[in-house]
Amino acid sequence: MALDRFHAQGPVTASAGGSAPRARPEVEALVAYSAPLEGRRGLLRLDFNENTVGPSPLVVEAIRAIPADHYAIYPEYDGLREAVVASLGGTGLSPGHIGLFNGVDDALHAIFHAFAAPGDRLLTTSPTFGYYTPCARMQGMTIEAIPYRSPDFAFPFNEIRAALDAGPPARILLVCNPNNPTGTRLAPERILELAAAAPTTLVVVDELYEAFSGDSVLPLLQQRLPQTPSTAVTSGDGAFAAVPNLLVLRSLAKTAGLAGLRIGFAIGAPALVERVGRVCGPYDVNSFAVTAAHAALADQAYVDGYVAEVRRARDWLLERLRAAGVRHHADGGNYLLLWPQGPTAEVEARLRQAGILVRSMAGKPLIDGALRVSIGTTPQMECFWQAYRAIEQLS
Numbered sequence: 001m002a003l004d005r006f007h008a009q010g011p012v013t014a015s016a017g018g019s020a021p022r023a024r025p026e027v028e029a030l031v032a033y034s035a036p037l038e039g040r041r042g043l044l045r046l047d048f049n050e051n052t053v054g055p056s057p058l059v060v061e062a063i064r065a066i067p068a069d070h071y072a073i074y075p076e077y078d079g080l081r082e083a084v085v086a087s088l089g090g091t092g093l094s095p096g097h098i099g100l101f102n103g104v105d106d107a108l109h110a111i112f113h114a115f116a117a118p119g120d121r122l123l124t125t126s127p128t129f130g131y132y133t134p135c136a137r138m139q140g141m142t143i144e145a146i147p148y149r150s151p152d153f154a155f156p157f158n159e160i161r162a163a164l165d166a167g168p169p170a171r172i173l174l175v176c177n178p179n180n181p182t183g184t185r186l187a188p189e190r191i192l193e194l195a196a197a198a199p200t201t202l203v204v205v206d207e208l209y210e211a212f213s214g215d216s217v218l219p220l221l222q223q224r225l226p227q228t229p230s231t232a233v234t235s236g237d238g239a240f241a242a243v244p245n246l247l248v249l250r251s252l253a254k255t256a257g258l259a260g261l262r263i264g265f266a267i268g269a270p271a272l273v274e275r276v277g278r279v280c281g282p283y284d285v286n287s288f289a290v291t292a293a294h295a296a297l298a299d300q301a302y303v304d305g306y307v308a309e310v311r312r313a314r315d316w317l318l319e320r321l322r323a324a325g326v327r328h329h330a331d332g333g334n335y336l337l338l339w340p341q342g343p344t345a346e347v348e349a350r351l352r353q354a355g356i357l358v359r360s361m362a363g364k365p366l367i368d369g370a371l372r373v374s375i376g377t378t379p380q381m382e383c384f385w386q387a388y389r390a391i392e393q394l395s
């Protein structure tokens with residue numbers, strides 16, 4: 001059974017709660033987001049789109065070098081925002097454009113906490129990353145999730161555009177680009193179009209997987225800046241001057257291999273980033289994550305090498321899936337969807353018996369019955385394919 005830190009005994013029911021104080025009505029109605037995260041070590045983990053080989057050796061070295069007495073000191077963030085700006089090329093960005101969080105999940109939580117009130121509209125797509133819904137529900141928001149277009153899960157641009165124009169302005173528009181789990185890519189130009197069309201809506205683009213396809217709004221915003229001798233920004237909105245309502249989310253979890261350390265960034269106009277930061281504690285991001293982030297950002301070559309290997313492994317697997325006639329869907333991101341011939345739960349269980357974890361999409365609109373398979377290295381995908389072929393009796 002999957003246990004998480006709040007539900008070791010399963011969710012507390014109303015009667016089991018006895019006379020414990022009730023939470024806000026929105027929280028009483030909430031089902032916590034829990035994921036099957038236990039007992040995964042030692043298995044081939046193709047279930048959470050994590051980096052499957054671990055971080056740069058420089059990260060390991062940096063963490064080992066932390067003196068024990070430093071554990072006793074609250075974290076220092078000096079220089080980390082500057083390092084993020086440098087990793088993004090610097091143009092049109094200042095440290096004030098960068099918010100530091102315990103992963104993108106924490107950034108999402110803070111964004112909803114800071115901006116959303118009961119009855120506000122969240123506009124997003126479906127199916128998409130599962131944590132958006134509880135974040136909206138805990139604030140009492142109304143959720144409008146517009147389905148991707150069948151049969152190829154294309155982005156429902158016109159529908160989103162129409163929904164932005166209809167009714168009271170959406171409080172938040174959340175676009176996952178590329179989308180987890182469909183891989184759907186939306187051209188960055190179109191995201192800027194949406195942000196410009198809805199200036200009173202906070203437009204959040206979750207770019208967790210952008211490294212695998214290169215679709216990011218950031219280079220586009222930076223290119224659009226008027227060319228001046230110095231492109232560095234010390235004050236003002238800089239690259240976000242035309243879209244002060246846009247926030248971009250990035251993480252070192254999936255590409256740099258720091259998922260366990262929890263570090264992510266929200267990038268946008270300083271006034272927006274500062275507002276999100278108001279709902280966070282002063283030491284929320286821990287010093288191990290800070291040290292690891294410095295080292296990971298300094299070794300971009302390692303990340304680039306990993307991304308290139310994932311892309312090779314993806315092509316290798318796609319060729320096998322096509323040749324064997326397996327129904328599948330792959331677009332952006334380090335993952336793909338496939339539809340087994342046999343009962344999905346059984347195929348998932350048999351893969352687990354073979355030491356391989358994948359994620360069932362059971363219950364997700366449009367993709368119920370699919371398995372999401374994360375892409376790792378070519379030898380790891382060979383291992384997956386060998387097991388899958390045997391289970392599905394493919395030639």
Ligand SMILES: Cc1ncc(COP(=O)(O)O)c(C=O)c1O
Pocket residue numbers: 048049102103104105106129176180206208250251252253259263264
């Ligand atoms: C689209 C998307 N956003 C955010 C997250 C969470 O990222 P982090 O580990 O940085 O909190 C995930 C994790 O799977 C994800 O798929």
